Amino acid sequence: MDDQRLRVGQVFVAGGAPTITYNPRSELNLEEQILDYLDEGYRILSVSGSTKTGKTVLVRRIVPPSEGMWLSGGAINSAEQFWDSIAEHLGLYTSIERTSDSKDEVWRTTTGQANIGIAKGGIENKEIVGSTSGEKVSRARNVITQAREALRGGLTPLVIDDFHYIPQAVQLEIVRALKDLVFDGLRVIVIAVPHRAYDVVRVEREMTGRVQQVSVGFWSREELAGIARKGFEALNLEDKDEALIGRLSDESFASPHLMQDFCLQLCKANGYRQAQDERRQLVAPDWSSFFADRASMASKAAFDLLARGPRQRTDRKERQLKSGAVTDIYGAVLAAIAHTGPNTELTYEEIRAALKEVLSSDSPQRHEVTRILEEMTKIATNEIEGEPVVDYDVELGKLYISDPYFAFFLRWGVPDLA
Structure with a gap:
């Protein structure tokens, strides 16, 4: 008989949607807030939370893919891709084809000989002669117009996961195009990391007051x-x-x-x-080896890319750390971040203070540090798959460690860094 006992992988689900260990965090009323939004509508709902804090699991619990239109922001680089994805999801036809035929028929009788057994005789054959003509007309339908018609007033929620992955210029086009549909009752849910939770408002000021926030939080x-x-x-x-x-x-x-x-x-x-x-x-x-083993699988590739810096860089000035290690400015900045704990949200001043604590030489200038943070963000966005592990918001002047696995790696995976 097959062993039907629960497997540990069915109970503890890392990276999927848990059932047995699902925690609705009832005291925060998260599920109720989403349900209330679906009842009320007439706004865009922004569900925010740090990477791997369960925001997508939460929304999928209330709006499973079978009951909503789910789009991935990571797959949308243009407004055309956005509308094409909706058309594909809804099974919309993007062209109309009309065909007309006409046929003139004339029956003609011919006589011939046939051999049937031992008897011989004549047989009449009838065949059709004449002409046919046809016309085929096709017309392409505008995908955006067609998709908007299908969405208008619909009750099926549109969910855009990882909304912050979409370029801001494209976000603006999408939000402007959805604005009147939301006014007509379309439910739109965007899922984003916390510091990008207000992207909908930031790209379109007219959406102020028309965006409802649900923060999943740590x-x-x-x-x-x-x-x-x-x-x-x-x-x-x-x-x-x-x-x-x-x-x-x-x-x-x-x-x-x-x-x-x-x-x-x-x-x-x-x-x-x-x-x-x-x-x-x-x-x-043995906790040290237990966590070190977990860290070695987590974010080493991402760390190596950030520590290397841009491919075309030539500045390799050595920086001496108090730990005795020798690195460059990229390694020094990572060492400073790790030295904070690491904290998952850091101001420039906090990074600057940490640099003074880990370096045995003078700290780099402000413009050097901010340049490195911006370069790391580009690398994290363009060269590392998945959620950017770090994200420096120039406007707010803050660095965010967006991926807890990367923060964990900084703590356990590189013990000689700082």
Whole structure:
């Protein structure tokens, strides 16, 4: 008989939509806010949250792909791509073809000989002679007009995930084109990282007052612990004093994605890959190697690209760190960021102060640091797949570590950096 017991991968789901360990964070009324928006409409709903904090899982819980039009911002580089995606989703025809035919027929009778058995005789054959003519007319339909007609007044929500991936000029075109459709009742949900949550308003000032915000926010220690408790209970595993749960929560950078992964790996480190018949006590692994192993798989490639800098750069001035390591300005800035904890949101002043603490030589000038931060953002956006691991907002003068996995790597993956 097949073993039907739950597998740990079914319980702790890192990177997908968990069921057993799903936490609605009821005290924040997140699901209720989305449901209220769907009831009321006449605005754009912006759901914001840091990478891997569960914002997409939350929206999919309320608006599954089978009940909404889901578009990925990472696949939209132009307004034409946006409307083409909607037309494809709705199965719209982009051309009309009309054909007309006419046929003149004349029957003609001919006589011939036929041999049937031993008898011989004549046989009449009838055939059609004449002419045919036809006309085919086709007309292309404007995709944007057709898609807008299909969306107007519709009750199927339009969800644009990773809205911040779309170039701002394209965002503006999209928002302006959707404005009157929203006024007519179309529900539009955009999902973005927190510092891009107001992109809808930033690109189109007329949307001020017409955008509703739902902030997923960072997860609390208790919320993260809830993931572990539910999962361990389902697997018949136990952490009596919750010391293991506490440690995992502390290292998760407020990310349920990381917490799911940690819990999954802790079960495997204890030799458990499925639910147990009897209650089993979990034991602590060697934490240093446990986290170092997780970090080595997380963001090394992204770190190496950022530390290398632009491909065409020639400035390789050596920078001495107090740790004894020798690097350049890119490595020094990464060392300074890591030195902060790393914090996932940093001002220039905080980075400057951290540089003074990690460098044994003079700190670089302000324009040098901001230039490096801007270059790192370009690399993170153009050369690294997925969510940009760092994002420097020039307008706000802040650096964001958008990916908790990258923050975790800075803490555990490069111990000699700072």
